[in-house]
Amino acid sequence: MADGPTINTIAERAGVSIASVSRVLNGLPTRQETERKVLKAAEELGYVRNAVARSLKSRRTNQVAFAMADVGNPAYLAMLRQIQxxxxxxxxxxxLHSTDAVAADEIDVLHSLGERYVDGLIMSPLRVTDAHLEMLAAARAPVVIIGSVPEGTPVDNVRADSRTGVRLAVHHLYALGRRRIAMVNGPIDTVPGAARGAAYREALENLGLPYDDDLVQIGDFYRAEGARAVAELLARVPDVDALMCANDLIALGALDVLRAAGRRVPDDVAVVGMDDTDLAAASWPSLTSVSLGSAERGKVAAELLLERLRGGDSEPRVVTVAPRLAVRASTAGPAYEGASDGSDRKEGGA
Amino acid sequence: MADGPTINTIAERAGVSIASVSRVLNGLPTRQETERKVLKAAEELGYVRNAVARSLKSRRTNQVAFAMADVGNPAYLAMLRQIQxxxxxxxxxxxLHSTDAVAADEIDVLHSLGERYVDGLIMSPLRVTDAHLEMLAAARAPVVIIGSVPEGTPVDNVRADSRTGVRLAVHHLYALGRRRIAMVNGPIDTVPGAARGAAYREALENLGLPYDDDLVQIGDFYRAEGARAVAELLARVPDVDALMCANDLIALGALDVLRAAGRRVPDDVAVVGMDDTDLAAASWPSLTSVSLGSAERGKVAAELLLERLRGGDSEPRVVTVAPRLAVRASTAGPAYEGASDGSDRKEGGA
DNA sequence: CACCACACCGTAAACGTTTACAGATGTTGG
DNA sequence: CCAACATCTGTAAACGTTTACGGTGTGGTG
Structure with missing residues (x-):
């Protein structure tokens, strides 16, 4: 792994100055003869431009960072797939940065923006603390936040609308004739937990349905926890006829328990998940799920960032991505089984 | 976004030379008084070290690249989760590089190693062409290949063992009393397709079962294609009692068709998938699947690369990761339903 | 023939660090 | 009080580019 050639090596071999070499390599006007010599030398030496030196001089790295809480999380992966x-x-x-859902790590990433190893950052923070806001205000490169950020924070901001999402789902269930609609939520001290819980309550109110504490069950955002929560719920309110689950894993847990209890889905109990991950289409019965547009949010965030990098210095923008209800068999019955939505993705192996 | 402070700014403010500043910031021995002044100035200015300049001088970037065919592919994501x-x-x-399964893009990535924007590379190529080998031989930074590479290629190499993997599955089916074991494969001109097809044939031979062309169905690595293939297969050989599917998506397609046809799984037909993706545990019935150790391969690859970066210049190493059969309900019946294997992962949303 | 315009090229400085080397300062011992 | 030495600090070069600026040679014009 010997030291590679530089423009100096080329200049020497071609008998010209390094300035000429640089000009040729950057396509600036040069005499044909010189160009020929330089290209020949470069070719023979197998020259490749050193990106680090170039970045130092040009003050651009052509790199962008994406910081997410957890590489294992399908919602973030959906963003990644679009951003890339x-x-x-x-x-x-x-x-790629994975902050392991540790706020300090997120601050670290923000701080490291000052190292100028990237030209910009897309970040989807778990929650936004004062420390975050402080760093964002002082950020030395453009940042786009996926999630919500207070008015006045000087960064672009792409939001989901879980309130509307939950409403879509609850109205869907209502339209199917369900009247005992329960919510199976994750911890309510998390951002999504709180938002989804509130949205559920609001949606019921909207429909003129009574809010019943017994119909709300708190668990965690995992399959096993979801199953446990649903088991409790069933024991307490046997007449429940629909489950609004705060994410797809909880919903899968719900399906497990309902199957074990001999309740038919959706005939006896309809089930809705959230996030519309790949798992929703894969389960059986396939799972109706509220998409909060992770993919779309990723795409929009990337586009906003690119605009900033191109020099746009408009006011910070806020984009809210509309949720979408993916109706499948767990509410609408077997007719919707296998209704493709393009999420059938190649997977190989090696 | 004004120009940030440099060590020059600090030196000026602290009344010392840039050399002293650098020394303090790197923890080299310095007089207390100097150290104090420098740190104070740095603090007040909110100085952050410029990573690009540092890389140029030190010839290390502290970056490593991972090139995969497709960000959407669960097998690669499993690697990513471990590598990160x-x-x-x-x-x-x-x-992160996604080569979109285009060989030219892979070559590009290899070529760009010469730009020295990373210290090393982990790559999982779709297939290995002569162009690949040429670039690998000339690579200007350590490379670890996930996949198989010919003897003598000067890079570390982490392999799966699909032959043993398929054998595990077929033997498992045999042990359950199945004798009409079909294979539903993807295109046989792909690396995994060819390997898995050959392994199936070999496993049958091993067990003294006859190889029957009718029992082999070629489709593609997608759910819908898998379903189509299985439908054809069922029409041709109604007495089939087990399906060895070349990946999980095909297997999900198989489950769809079998359910529609009123065949019970596993009572009438047992089904095995491959790659053991998250989908396997999520489906119903949950899917027995051959894990080729994507996660493990990622981890090993990362560790091998780190060793190289630390200066190890041993002979190129070849590590083969053992496959594992994750037995679930689609072969072993409901008793195995919900048998957790730790793949229950958090997912949030925001 | 003198002069100018022009195209091309080379010299050198700059980007922000790290570090070899030599100079400055202070300490110790004779 | 000076020599010898240790300790700390500053100067300058280097990493590999890009680019402003001025110099050179050519051809054309008056």
Missing amino acids: PVLKAAGYRLV | PVLKAAGYRLV
Whole structure:
């Protein structure tokens, strides 16, 4: 792994100055003869431009960072899938950060923006603390936040609308004739937990249905926890006829328990998940799920960031992505089984 | 976004030379008084070290690239999930490349290694062409290949063992009393397709079962294609009692068709998938699947690369990761339903 | 023939660090 | 009081580019 050639090596071999080499390599006007010599030398030496030196001089790295809480989380992966091609098309490399849902790590990432190893950042923070806001205000490169950020924070901001999402789902269930609609939520001290819980309550009110504490069950955002929560719920309110689950894993847990209890889905109990992950289409019965547009949010965030990088210095923008209800068999019955929505993705192996 | 402070700014403010500043910031021995002044100035200015300049001088970027065919592919994501923490713990950033399964893009990535924007590369190529081998031989930074690479290629190499994997599955089916074991494969001109097809044939031979062309159905690695293939297969050989599917998506398609046809799983037909993705545990019945150790391969690859980066210049190493059969309900029946294997992962949303 | 315009090229400085080397300062011992 | 030495600090070069600026040679014009 010997030291590679530099423009100096080329200049020497071609008998010209390094300035000429640089000009040729950057397509600036040069005499044909010089160009020929330089290209020949470069070719023979197998020259490749040093990106680090170039970045130092040009003050651009052509890299963008994406910081997410957890590489294992399907919602973030959906974002990643959309972000990647947008950046790639614009000639940017993608640096991935997983903050393991630790706020200090998120602050770290923000801080490291000062190292200027990237030109910009897309971040989806778990929750937004004062420390976050402080760092964001002082950020030395453009940042786009996926999630909600207070009015006045000087960054672009792409939001989901879980309130409308939950409403869509609850109205859907209502339209199917369900009147005992329960909510199976995750911890309510998390951002999504709180938002989804409130949205559920609001949606009921909207429909003129009574809010019943017995119909709300708190668990956690995992399959096993979801199952446990639903078991409790069933014991307490046997006449429940629909479950609004705060994410897809909880909903899968619900399906497990309902099957074990001999309740038919959706005939006896309809089930709705949230996030519309790949799992929703894969389960059986396939799962009706509220998409909060993770993919779309990723795409929009990438586009906003690119605009900033191109020099747009407009006011910070806020984009809210509309939720969508993916209706499948767990509410609408077997007719909707296998209704493809393009989420059938290749997987190989090696 | 004004120009940030540099060590020059600090030096001026603290009344010392830039050399002293650098020394303090790198923890080299310095007089207390100087150290104090420098740290104070740095603090007040909100100084952050410029990573690009540092990289240029030190010839290390503290970045490592991972190139995969497709960000949407669960097998690669499993690798990513393991690679990320290993690199992070060692202080490396992760640059992600998605080559969209285009060989030219893979070559590009290899070529761009010469730009020295990363210290090393982990790559899982779709297939290995002569162009790949040429670039690998000339690579200007350590590379670890996930997949198989010919003897003599000067890079570390982490392999799956699909032959043993398929054998495990077929033997499992045999042990359950199945004798008409079909294979539903993807295109046989792909690396995994060819390997899995051959392994199936070999496993049958091994067990003294006859190889029957009628029992082999070629489709593609998607759910809908899998379903189509299985439908054809069922029409042709109604007495089939087990399906060895070349990946999980095909297997999900198989479950769809079998359910529609009124065949019970596993009572009438047992089904095995491959890759053991999250989908396997989520489906119903849950899917027995051959894990080729994507996660493990990612982890090993990252560790091998780190060793190289630490200066190990041993002979190229080849590590083969053992496959594992995750037995679930689609072969072993309801008793195995919900048998957790730790793949129950948190998902939030925001 | 003198002069100018022009195209091309080379010199050198700059980007922000790290570090070899030599100079400055202070300490110790004779 | 000076030599010898240790300790700390500053100067300058280097990493590999890009680019402003001025110099050179050519051809054309008056």
